[in-house]
Amino acid sequence: MTTASIFRRASTVAALAAAALAATACGSDFLVEDPPDIIVADNLYTDPAGFEAGLNALYAEVRREREGRSGNNELSAEPWVIGVDNGWGNFISTSERVFTEWGANTHSQQDVFYDTWTWMYQTINAANTIINRAANPDIAWTPEERDRVIGEARLFRAWAYRILTYMWGPVPLVLEESNGTTIRTDWERAPVADVRAQMEEDLLFAEAHLPEVTTDASRLSKAVAQHYLAELYLAMDRPAEAQAKAEAVINSGKYQLITERYGVQATQPGVPFMDQFLDGNVNRDEGNTEALWVLQWEQNVAGGGSNIMRRYWTNRYYNIRGLAVSAENGGRGIGRLAPTQWALDLYEPGDDRGSAFAIRKYYIYNAATIPSGHERGDTLWLTSHPEEASDETFPTTRKWEWVDPLNVSGDPQYNDQPYIRLAETYLLLAEAQFRQNDLAGAAATLNVVRRRAHASEIDAGDVTLAFILDERSRELLTEEQRRFTLLRTHTWYDRTRAFNGRSGALITPRDTIFPIPQAVIDANIGAPMPQNPGY
């Protein structure tokens, strides 16, 4: 073989090898990631529709309050609806134990604290992302459109900080979108006053830029901002401003209490008060003039979700011989939570809110086998009595009764529900008036609410803080974030001790504020994150 032929062969082989190499070297962008299936902040928040999608998630965050922390279990609202003067844990699972038996059960490693904290800061981060990115000048929208989006996001942020401060007192105040390159381990708890100042600023911005009403009250309006401002000013001990904000809602002319029967069951026996909770009556476009904010669920729609209010509040009457699950008996509940005996006894005769239309006071025998001495169709009457664990005969509210017509014993619940009602705005107004010693004004305001329920009218001499709190319980039983109301009025410890037959003796002053989740303390290795006293 000649040198030349070796060379020719060598160059052929080299060319082949080079071609093979070239075939596999796929250009400089071979290693660049461009995922076609993933939404990232940089490609979502580029137009108004992207921001609307961001806001939709915030609505879904709020809706979680009436959903389970763990599938269909652990009602997210539990920390603020039981362990108070008017609510208790009728069946003890882990999380009910925390707010019923207290003591050693209420500690920093309970999931309920971690879950609630994480939920709130997840909401805040989602809101901050919208607020920060709405400042981008490249987005094609009007200043009004932009400010409405920012206003909604800021209202959600205030909503979350409100729950955080009531749960834990001073908490870290975060106003910027979290970023992967700046992970902090040195968070500091901001004084409650600082957090509230930020909430005030956020809510005032929302008030200025949100529409006066929205078509079905499922979206945020100016009235919602004003309602929360009224409550915030009461908490900040500024009752005159609270009064002004409450009156702004009441006098806007856009909302009225439901005083007449209406809607899907208008021709059947009932009371006006309860009509607004019936599926088909809840939204503004269904005739409800009272709701400022309605939470939305929908069966068989993506994003429809489901709530567990009936599951948690309706009792386990089917454990009683002769009773089976039915729509008449209220649907399937597991009776984890119940109103206290004291709350059930608060109603005078004739008060619609304490009637059998509002409180479950009887069941109809309907099971395959009926215990001897009774007939199918007989009525089993319930009465209030001292709280004792796992009592399936305990009366409860009917506000959350709902059944799936296709599956009476089904668990999930898809009905829309009022979240903030004008009646509560009246009660905030009465509290503001009381705080300014306008007892006559307060009595008149309370009477607006009482008159609708056909309760007797009161006069100025009847008005005390205790009366206002009692009235709130009568009106808002199981709807209200009761613990927060009692903390705002510095009455949680005394009233829970006095009126909660199950937990009253078990609470201590420590329990007025919850333990910071241990995970938050453990992750904060760069600075001390002091635990609340006593934990």
Added chain:
Amino acid sequence: MSGSSVRRAGRLGAWLLALAAPTVLLAQQPTAVVRGTVTEQSSNAPVVAANVAVKNGSARTQTDERGEFTLRVGSLNDTLVVSRIGFQQVEVPLAGRSAVTVVMTRTAVQLSEMVVVGYGTQRREDVTGSIASVDSTRLQDKPNTSVVQALQGATAGVTVTTSSSGAEPTIDVLIRGRNSITASTDPLVVVDGIPYDGPLSEINPNDIASLDVLKDASAAAIYGSRGSNGVILVTTKRGTPGKPRMSYDGYVGTSEIVNLPRMMNGQEFAAVKCQHINDGVTCTPDQIPEALTPSEQEVLAATGGTDWLGLATRTGHQQQHTLSVSGGDENTRYYLGGSLLDVSGVALNDDFDRYTLRLNMTQQIRPWLSLGTNTQFARTDRSGLRADFSDAFFMNPLTRPYNDDGTLTIYPWPEDIFWNNPLQGLDAVDRDINDRVFTSNYLEVDLPFVEGLSYRLNGGLDNARGESRRYYGRTTQIGSEVQGRAILDDDRRFDWTVENILRYTHDFGRSDLDVTALFSSQSSTVENDGLTAQGFPNDVLTYYQANTAALLEPEASQTRRRMLSQMARVNYSFDDRYLITGTVRRDGYSGFGANNKYGVFPSLALGWNASNEAWWPTGAVNSLKVRLSYGLSGNQAVSPYRTLSRLTDMPYVNGSNSAPGYRPSTLGNPNLKWETSRNLNLGFDFGVLDGRLRGTLDLYQTRTSDLLLARAISPVHGITSITQNIGAVKNRGAELQLIGRVLDRGDLTWDADFNIAMNRNEIVDLYGNGEDDVLNEWFIGQPIEVNYGYVFDGIWQEGDDIAGSAQPDATPGDIRYRDLNGDGKISADSDRTFIGSLEPSYTAGLTNTLRWRQFQLSALLTTVQGVTRSNSMLATNQLFPEVRRTGVVREYWTPEHPIDTYPANREGVNPLAMPIYQDASYVRLRDVTLSYNLDPSLSSRLGVSSARVYVSGRNLATWTDWIGLDPELGEQRAVPQSRTLIGGVAFAF
């Protein structure tokens, strides 16, 4: 054999024919060159590195990794002499033949001599890294569904754990401890040279010729960024020249549940429930009914209780049949194999069927050009949904599984509809099929103008398609709530690898040089489409009616990862005494940040065959080799797209319309890069007593830094974790493997193969500031995985000074926590500590093999010692308030029975919810196999070249203190461990 098995076998036969037809064997061309193959008599495995010489001549060569050789001879009437240490020498008269098959018989125990090292093979004597080779006989005659099961107890430093049981068990492999905290610790698997991401259970173990495990960085560094967890190299069988050989291997067997913990029966449950409700005080018989709900009382009276686990399980069956044809001539080698595996597990509906078809073929086209393929088609069928074992373990026995008409109840406990029927999966319609073509192909060019230079192009494809269909009708809880639910899921994988390899070898006389250079690119793409549909008019059309659904929720995703790599390796050996290997690899990975796409991984290794020195004394120690290596390897096991901040779906509704919503869910990290492991390894290979005892000792230390940590961060960020490169861990360990002939007495021999390994794992650094991370339970100076919590200090007894203790609220019968710092209170900050070790103090395996004439009996013992784990079976909250779940039979504290080991049977005994820990060490007789090889004289009379019958048992006995399903299994309320017995036959002609 059942009718369906016959049909399956028929289908298999059809496939074999279809694939065999195009296998055209090229015609022979007469030449003065002799080609041949050397195989081992009993296993038919190739004999590598055998010396082949012309008798009374000078021409000589060695067989390659396939046992093949090519030798230029003076005449086709010469006689070849084939020799090999450990084998009897054979003389083969050519008698005019240019292709021969030489069969050798072993004389003594051997470590396998030729080693697959990645991008090539090496003689065992030349290896400088720590590489364990697993004898192919470990793959034989066992009920393995996956080839990695053959690694269990086989080699030191490779920990194989059956983490979940079932028809297709989940097998975890951990090589030399945990190098990574949150990134994967799975080794890289390379099948016939191509990285393989699929489950190894989708490859027929009977097609495997050898398994080699690269353990240290010098060996694994050639796989660079994917090497730090070790590498398993799987090599499939190849044909041998000569007469076509057809072989069959098949077994059938059954399996039974073993180690099932004793769960409460109906009576026991009723008593425990009553005691619990009665605040821990034992009930009188007439109190018990009051504690039960009406339906519980009815079940207790009617049937005494339901054995839910009994209803969810059965006797399992399994069978496997493999048929293969292999052969070839001097230019063509082929292996064609088909197999059928049919496993029915001990859980009802837990089935795993696998059909494989493999064609391995090599073709010499020109003296300088050859090509080949190793291709497997596999269909795996995992259809069928088993019962929910977690629910079945927890299910109240006083509940009804069936309605009066024999259908499953939807809510077995009418008063507590939290509980679905654990058996509802048995009523679901489920289809789960995977088809996979995995093919590794090469083209090799010898460049004759530069002696020893060759170019090889490897192309690998993994094309897989999975199809899952499931329907829950109205007889299931899931279906009844939504009027039927159909879940459809399709995924498609398309992975390719292209490797360009240049290799240069040169023999300088006393020294040898071997240089390998690689340029490769890889891409992996997985596309997924899913659809969930619910709300149907009826159940008749199962998952074929999405068009009528009330709600349709489609889902689609794509995951893509890509790599670009260059690698160079130099092996140099001098006089068979001094060895040096140097490698460097550069990898680029798409999943890392723009500034950190590439990493470089060098390594250097030295070897010294001390016993080849002239001065080496003759004596007890016949051979000694010392190896020393140091190198870097990486772990890129982080999912794609981690550098990007991502949002998650969180939709809402406007009226009855869906309102799409998104919220931030993941914090991206643009600086992500790989974990880097620096590994130092010192190894000794030795043989004593004329090779009767051989062994390997390795000592190593690995420090892995820039760990890819899914670090839990303060929830204040609104997101609770982020992937970062932080911290470092260290692994130190020692491994010893001893192989010896214990007894050698004529017909009777006894061989023992023992290995033991210990590894100490330690976090060296986390965030650079010396701080522990209590939230993640990562502590500097401790292993990555720890038991961390309060310390069990017995039970509070009556008469104890409770009021003056750290638990003033406690009552007798509660758990006493140890007040570690003695400050008079129990707090999370100061009273939690480390409890035992989750890392074994050592693991060991022992295989004993007895041979007597044609009989062989082998037994494998494995053990894991020194492990403490929390035992969920003993958790104090397992019964739930009001006893809504059941549990194991156990004793409880009562005033009359004041034990100090377990609290009272009531709520509130363990307010800090500490787990109960137990020693999870065990010794297991894992496999026992008895086989009989037909006497050659007898088999030839039957017209077969070899025949074997065998029986084998798995999980025959386990010794442990653990109360629960099994100390080896992760989840304790899962498919139980089973004992499998098989009987099989193998023959070839």
